[in-house]
Amino acid sequence: MITLTGNTLSFTQVNKVLFKNEKVMASAESLKKVEAARQSVERIVREEKVIYGITTGFGKFSDVLIHKDDVEDLQYHLIHSHACGLGEPFPEIVSRSMVLLRANALLKGYSGVRPIIIERLLELVNKKIHPVIPQQGSLGASGDLAPLSHLALVLLGEGEVFYQNKRMPSMEALVKEGISPITLTAKEGLALINGTQAMTAMGVVAYLEAEKLACQSEVIASITMEGLRGIIDAFDEDIHLARGYQEQVDVARRIREYLSDSKLVTRQGEIRVQDAYSLRCIPQVHGATWQTLNYVKEKLEIEMNAATDNPLIFDEGRKVISGGNFHGQPIALAMDFMAIAVAELANISERRIERLVNPQLNDLPAFLSPQPGLQSGAMIMQYAAASLVSENKTLAHPASVDSIPSSANQEDHVSMGTIASRHAYQVITNTRRVLAIEAICGLQAVEYRGIEKMATATRAFFEKAREITPSITADRIFSKDIESVNDWLKR
Template identity: 60%
Template sequence: MIRLDGGSLTLEQVAQAIYSREKAEIRDGAWGRINTSRAVIDSIVKQGQKVYGVTTGFGKFSDTVIPPQDAEKLQIHLIRSHACAVGEPLPPDTVRTMLLLRANALAKGYSGITAGTLKLLVDVLNAGIVPLIPSQGSLGASGDLAPLSHLALPLVGEGEALYQGERLPGAEALRRAGLKPVTLKAKEGLALINGTQAMTAIGVIAYLEAERLALLADSIAALTIEALRGITDVFAADSHRVRPYPEQRLVAGRILGMLKGSSLTTVQGEIRTQDAYSLRCIPQVHGAVQQVLGYVREKLLIEINSATDNPLVFPDSGQVISGGNFHGQPIAFAMDFLGIGVAEIASISERRIERLVNPQLNDLPAFLSPDPGLQSGMMITQYTAASLVSENKTLAHPASVDSIPSSANQEDHVSMGTTAARQAAAIVGNSYKVLAIEAICAAQAAEIRGAERLAPATRRLLGRIRSVVPPLTEDRSMSGDIERLAHRMKTADWSLEDLQA
């Protein structure tokens, strides 16, 4: 059980909720803050104070006073009017993560939500109800208004949701799960939709997949080094001690660990004096990507434990502050950085693929073909990798440098953080396919060299690859092989510790 209090959620717990369907609940100690915060809102409505989003309209309508008797109507109108996202629905895992993160933000106790609405939000998550949320339409400031509005609709018995594999009206999904919709009180609609949970949910999943991808890249690169009779001197500790980036040293150590016991690797001068950069500079490039991942992890961990709505309620002082914590700039930058880093994993991988298949760059059969000339072998897999890498370059253009004013120029600078997160997620998906192509080519080349000559760790990796993709003995469509291996790499446990055991 994941216990939410708004301040202690970890990325590992988020992963448990996504991949293991671990259920969540609000920690007992959090309810006092939640209820006290709500009491402040009730007092404001009763006294008729002018507070943004409670007794006023939204955005440019912030100076329009709403009478107390219309406070509830204001919130349902907010949800309905802001639910105008378009495009393909977000994946269910992303929506589950949004539910978890929104519940955690509300559990922090600064949003003025009622206990009943927050409990229903958690119940929806635990019941497996997945609100249908179109993926496009957020500017990433004033929160992820459009996507979070679609998330909120089923809570009031509207919108659509997936439940037990069936697409249903929101009210029917609740009914089948034994739940009842709520009537939103003052401030609650705003509390549900004003936040960064769409961009952050997409970002967390992209980060978790990128973290795994980076480790796999080290292992697959080691197999490629053997297939190309690579030089191991460059991974020696002394070389990396004098440029003391911890991540660079870590990657070099991993590569050496994977190659321990190999009879295929070489030393300087044995075959050639130097390898190409795509082999020689793996620690420098992969290590720099690890630095990116460290930065992104830090920002995500802060964001998933932040209060990001507006206004914020401070029960100790009774103050309600209308600020800007909904602005997604920190996550926008982090997602752009993540996309750039992961794109480089794929970029250097594609260059290793080229060295594996190009007969002018190795002494292997041309394009690793079983019968060069009559059969094209792995020739076109490099084309696919090159196409994906080129697409990544376009996707890596930073979304965070853009801004379009909205709400009659009241909201005149936005982050585009959700676009940045979606682009980063697409880059991660593309990069898994590029790494899968490298793995397939490296496996083919290693078997041509002699699998018995591989290091024990890379021989185990070869076995994992061969459990999904058989050797190429005659030309066939490789499309399914690439897709299946990319999927297995995302989901299987191919840890370095396991491979080196």
């Protein structure tokens, strides 16, 4: 059981909740803060103070005063009018992440919701009821309004959910789990949707997959090193210490460890003096990606524990301030950066694939074909990798440099962070398939070289991978192999 405080949620804990179904609970101390903030909201309503989103309308309607008898209707209308999400739903794991992160943010005690709102969110997590949340429709400022409105609908017994591997009306799942829908009161609708949890949830899932993929890319690159009889001297520690980037030093060390007892790698001058950059510069390129991932992780860990709605309540209600913590710029930039960094793993991987299949660049059978000419072998696998790499280049165009005004120019600069996070995730998905293709080609190359000469570490990967994709003894429908290896890497 993981206890949420609003301030201490870590990637390790998120990983357990998302992928190992660890249950969550709210800390008693945090719930006290939540209750104190709630009392402040109710006092504001009673005294009819003019506070944004509690006794006023939203966005451009912030100058419209709302009578205290209408504050519940105000929140109800907010959720319905803002539930404008479009397109395919976020992956179920992202929806789960979104509910978790919204509950954690509300537990900070700055939002003014009743504890029951948080309790209901945690019930959704613990009982694996995941809102169906369309991916498109957020500008990434004023919060992820449209996506989070679809999340909030579930608390009202409306909208749809994923439950027990089925998509169904929310009320059907709530009834099965004995959960009663709630009625929103003052500020609660606004507190649920005025946040960055869609982009952050997508970013968290993307980061966890990118981190794993970056590790896998090093093992796969090591197999390619063996398949091409790469020069191990380029990974000597002194070279990398001389530059000073720790991530570069670490990648070189891991490659040396993977290949420590390989009889297929060579020394400089033995066959060649220098390798092409796609081999020689693995630590420099992969290391730079790790630098970026470390930056992204830092920003996401801050955002996972951030108060991102508006207004925020401080000093037991003596200070209620309208600000802009809902603006997703920090995450938008981080997501764009991650997309670029992971795209580079695909770029350099595709160049290694080319070196594995191009007979002008190696001494292996042309295109790793069992019968060059009669059979095409891996020829079109390289095409597929090139296509994915090119698609990544368009997806890596930064979303964060764009903005468009909304709400009659009241909200005149937005982050597009949710678009950035979705693009980053697609880049990761594409890159995994490129690495799957490199793995298939690398496995075939080392077979020609002699698997008995492989390093212990790479041989272990080879044996497991051969259970997923057999040796190329004849042309076949290679898309099946690529998807099988892709799914294996993702698992």
